[in-house]
Structure formats: C-alpha cells, structure tokens
Amino acid sequence: MLYSTFTKLNLIILKVVHIVEALEGGVYTYFRDLSNFFGDDGISKNIETTIVYSSNRKGISSEKVNSEFSNGVNLIHLNMVREISPFEDLKSIFKLIKELKKINPDVIHLHSSKAGVLGRIAYFLLFKKKKVFYTPHGYAFLRTDISKSSRKLYSIIEKSFQRLFGGTIVACGDTEFEIAKKIGPSKLVRNGVDIPPIREYFLPHQNSKLTVGILGRITAARNPKLFNDIALKFPDFNFIWIGDGELSHLITSENIKITGWIMDKNIVFETLNSIDIYLQTSLWEGLPIALLEAMVLEKPVIATNIIGNKDIVLHNKTGFLFDNIDELENYFEILKENKTRADFGKKALKRCEDLFDTNQNFKQLFALYQESFSAEANKMQK
Known part of the structure; x- marks a missing residue:
C-alpha cells in the first residue's frame, strides 16, 4: 500500500480541493492519475481529496469522469466556460464559493488559467485564509494562436492575480518553473505518467x-x-x-x-x-x-x-x-x-x-501540501 511510504512523516489529516476547467487531453490524464493516487485507501486516510471540474471540453462528460476516476476522491461537477464571459464567470464564482464553504478545505489547488482566475476570486470572497496553489499547465500568454494584444492581456492577468491574491505556483515542467519564479513564489512538481x-x-x-x-x-x-x-x-x-x-x-x-x-x-x-x-x-x-x-x-x-x-x-x-x-x-x-x-x-x-513517474511526483505534491499546512498550523499556534 502507498500508505507505508508515508508512515514516518507524522501526517496531519487535511482537506484538499482541486479546481479545474480545462479537463481534456493531458490534463484529463493528469487528473485521472491524481484521483487514483490520492484515492488510494492508504493516502485517503490522511488526506481528503475533492476535484471540482467542468465538463465543457470536447469528449468529456460526468459519466466518463465518474467511471474512470477513483471512488476514493469526491467529484463535484460545476459549469465553467473556457472563454472570458463576465456573466457565466460570475455564476461560476458564486457556485465555487458555495462549494468551498461546504467543504471548508485546508488547501485549494487551482489548475490552468481559467480556474486560476475564478478560483482565486472565489477564495478571496470566502474571507477565510487557506493555502492556495496554482498550476498553469502551460501559461496562456505563451499561446501563439492568439493575437499579441491577447497574449499581453493574459500576461497582465497572470501577474496581477498573483500579486493581488498570492499563493504558490506549482510548475509542471522545468521551463515553466523558470518563468513562474519571475511571477511569484514557485515550486517544481513535474507532470508524469503511471x-x-x-x-x-x-x-x-x-x-x-x-x-x-x-x-x-x-x-x-x-x-x-x-x-x-x-x-x-x-x-x-x-x-x-x-x-x-x-x-x-x-x-x-x-x-x-x-x-x-x-x-x-x-x-x-x-x-x-x-x-x-x-x-x-x-x-x-x-x-x-x-x-x-x-x-x-x-x-x-x-x-x-x-x-x-x-x-x-x-x-x-x-x-x-x-x-x-x-x-x-x-x-x-x-x-x-x-x-x-x-x-x-x-x-x-x-x-x-x-x-516523470507520476506516483513519485504525486508524493512530492503530497509532501508539499503537508509541509505548507504544517507551517501554517505552527504559525497560528504562535
């Protein structure tokens, strides 16, 4: 069991919520593997994992997610749209706030640009201090299928939101890590495969x-x-x-x-x-x-x-x-x-x-959650 790997870490039980809109392709595979790792009986005794996702991407449905993701994690379907849409985005933010209030997580981990924006606004409006992590999975301002002005806008949004709301960037690759370090506090936990x-x-x-x-x-x-x-x-x-x-x-x-x-x-x-x-x-x-x-x-x-x-x-x-x-x-x-x-x-x-062994890399993510949560708990005790 995976639990044996962590018996010496003096674990603290904590709740972690992952929020993702871009659930397709490699990100879908990442989350399927994440659910299997954190849904394992040994791991789930020490960390309660919830995945809040949108199924607006092509080929993704709640039925597919429920059938392929581990039963050891909680799944919440919440509508989010890829494009910038003030009305739809506002609805998504209020729904996120509602779900986060119910769960009352210790850690919020946001994945990809859209969830990074919506999740951080929802977190701010909770008025409760949580540990926040953000993984870009490829910064939107690096896209080459959009105009230069759009790339500049995305860059401003990324840097402004980091400055306003804080949190730790968890880069999925080495070059993304080098870019992230220029934007805010950053860690490297590489993507991997099972x-x-x-x-x-x-x-x-x-x-x-x-x-x-x-x-x-x-x-x-x-x-x-x-x-x-x-x-x-x-x-x-x-x-x-x-x-x-x-x-x-x-x-x-x-x-x-x-x-x-x-x-x-x-x-x-x-x-x-x-x-x-x-x-x-x-x-x-x-x-x-x-x-x-x-x-x-x-x-x-x-x-x-x-x-x-x-x-x-x-x-x-x-x-x-x-x-x-x-x-x-x-x-x-x-x-x-x-x-x-x-x-x-x-x-x-x-x-x-x-x-790029996903199980080894998820252990790093697990340790990162534990380390940050323990540091926050020690700070509150002082």
Missing part, C-alpha cells in the same frame, strides 16, 4: 514502412499544418494521427491516417505502440503527457524545440528537437535504423522512470 500500466502495451514490432505518429486532439496547439507539411515532405513514410479535432481539415496528405476518437484506452496504447517514431509538432505546451506515454513505450521522439517538449526530450539521446522542417531529413535518416530507434527508446523509458 508507468507500469502503460508498459503492459509494449511489444516489439516491425513495420514495412517507417511509421510516424502523434497522439492528441487536432487543435492549433498541436499545429496540424506542420504535421501535414512534414508528411508531404516525406511521402515514403506512413503517418498516423491518433485522435481527431476541429482542425482535421488541415490534414490532407495521402500518407496520413486519422484514427478518429478512440474511447478505449487499450486501443489507444496498442496504436501508440505500433508506431516507430513519435512526432510532436506543438506550438506551445505545459509538459505534454502524450509524449511521455510514447517514451514509456520506448518511442524515440522528434519534437518542436519549445517549452515543455525541450524539458522532456534529450537531443540526440532520447530523440531530436527541431526549429525548422529542413532539419528533419537528417533526424529521420538517423532513426531509420532499428537498432538506433531501440537505443533511443530505452533511454527515453529510463528518463521517464527517473523524472
């Missing part, structure tokens, strides 16, 4: 053609146009996009297969295991979960040289980082060799085991 269940899908295989794939929603963040351009440049390779999305019309190259939405995770991991190289074409990231899942399945990675990707991929060891499509010819040539791919893949798995 390695043993994913390893069950690893099987060596041999494709007749080199097969290059990506897993995720087809959105601006994943840059489907670049993925398509790469497929056009390398017509002798097979390409596969595991997923679907609103920008699927940008995928036109005949050597690309789009699987569509796959609801069965067994099929998702079997398909991911069938590729030879994982290609991450993102324009921006927090710390991409799908990329980690591919590395656990010993896939060498070719990824855009951006925040998130460069925190995971070791250039010329576990894969390659690129700034320009012209660099790829050399990288694909190197990775054509089975032996080279296998060598890169083993190093990729080892890197995940060392740094």
Whole structure:
C-alpha cells in the first residue's frame, strides 16, 4: 500500500480541493492519475481529496469522469466556460464559493488559467485564509494562436492575480518553473505518467514502412499544418494521427491516417505502440503527457524545440528537437535504423522512470501540501 511510504512523516489529516476547467487531453490524464493516487485507501486516510471540474471540453462528460476516476476522491461537477464571459464567470464564482464553504478545505489547488482566475476570486470572497496553489499547465500568454494584444492581456492577468491574491505556483515542467519564479513564489512538481500500466502495451514490432505518429486532439496547439507539411515532405513514410479535432481539415496528405476518437484506452496504447517514431509538432505546451506515454513505450521522439517538449526530450539521446522542417531529413535518416530507434527508446523509458513517474511526483505534491499546512498550523499556534 502507498500508505507505508508515508508512515514516518507524522501526517496531519487535511482537506484538499482541486479546481479545474480545462479537463481534456493531458490534463484529463493528469487528473485521472491524481484521483487514483490520492484515492488510494492508504493516502485517503490522511488526506481528503475533492476535484471540482467542468465538463465543457470536447469528449468529456460526468459519466466518463465518474467511471474512470477513483471512488476514493469526491467529484463535484460545476459549469465553467473556457472563454472570458463576465456573466457565466460570475455564476461560476458564486457556485465555487458555495462549494468551498461546504467543504471548508485546508488547501485549494487551482489548475490552468481559467480556474486560476475564478478560483482565486472565489477564495478571496470566502474571507477565510487557506493555502492556495496554482498550476498553469502551460501559461496562456505563451499561446501563439492568439493575437499579441491577447497574449499581453493574459500576461497582465497572470501577474496581477498573483500579486493581488498570492499563493504558490506549482510548475509542471522545468521551463515553466523558470518563468513562474519571475511571477511569484514557485515550486517544481513535474507532470508524469503511471508507468507500469502503460508498459503492459509494449511489444516489439516491425513495420514495412517507417511509421510516424502523434497522439492528441487536432487543435492549433498541436499545429496540424506542420504535421501535414512534414508528411508531404516525406511521402515514403506512413503517418498516423491518433485522435481527431476541429482542425482535421488541415490534414490532407495521402500518407496520413486519422484514427478518429478512440474511447478505449487499450486501443489507444496498442496504436501508440505500433508506431516507430513519435512526432510532436506543438506550438506551445505545459509538459505534454502524450509524449511521455510514447517514451514509456520506448518511442524515440522528434519534437518542436519549445517549452515543455525541450524539458522532456534529450537531443540526440532520447530523440531530436527541431526549429525548422529542413532539419528533419537528417533526424529521420538517423532513426531509420532499428537498432538506433531501440537505443533511443530505452533511454527515453529510463528518463521517464527517473523524472516523470507520476506516483513519485504525486508524493512530492503530497509532501508539499503537508509541509505548507504544517507551517501554517505552527504559525497560528504562535
């Protein structure tokens, strides 16, 4: 049991509430794993975990969440919208206040930009001092699909809210941590994946053609146009996009297969295991979960040289980082060799085991909650 890991820590029972609006893709996987860790019998005896979430994102429903998240955590569905909407946002804030008053948590952990704004306003209006943590999962002001003025606005909001409401930023990746330290008090707890269940899908295989794939929603963040351009440049390779999305019309190259939405995770991991190289074409990231899942399945990675990707991929060891499509010819040539791919893949798995094991990283989060709560309790006693 996980409880045995913590028996020496003189634990204090506390209540933690997580608030998230952006429950999709990697964030969904993060929360599913978080629920399994903190919902474990041993852990839940010492920490009561509640997840307040919105199911407005594509492919997410309360039924899905209830069926895949641990019974050991409390789940509260609360409507939040992604875009800025004063009327809807105000309704969400009052609902959050109502739920927080009922729970009376010791710790509030906010995830992604929208929950970071709504949650901090709700916290302020509670008029009760709580420990507040905030994980951006990729700062909104780093997005490249929005105007420069919008990015500036998001940057002002992030810095202003940190200054006004305080709290500790919990960065999910090393570069995000470096940025966060310039905004406010910060800690690093990396994203990770649950390695043993994913390893069950690893099987060596041999494709007749080199097969290059990506897993995720087809959105601006994943840059489907670049993925398509790469497929056009390398017509002798097979390409596969595991997923679907609103920008699927940008995928036109005949050597690309789009699987569509796959609801069965067994099929998702079997398909991911069938590729030879994982290609991450993102324009921006927090710390991409799908990329980690591919590395656990010993896939060498070719990824855009951006925040998130460069925190995971070791250039010329576990894969390659690129700034320009012209660099790829050399990288694909190197990775054509089975032996080279296998060598890169083993190093990729080892890197995940060392740094991106979700159970080890959630232990850090657990300790962070305990440390901050104990410090606050000691301060109140003095």
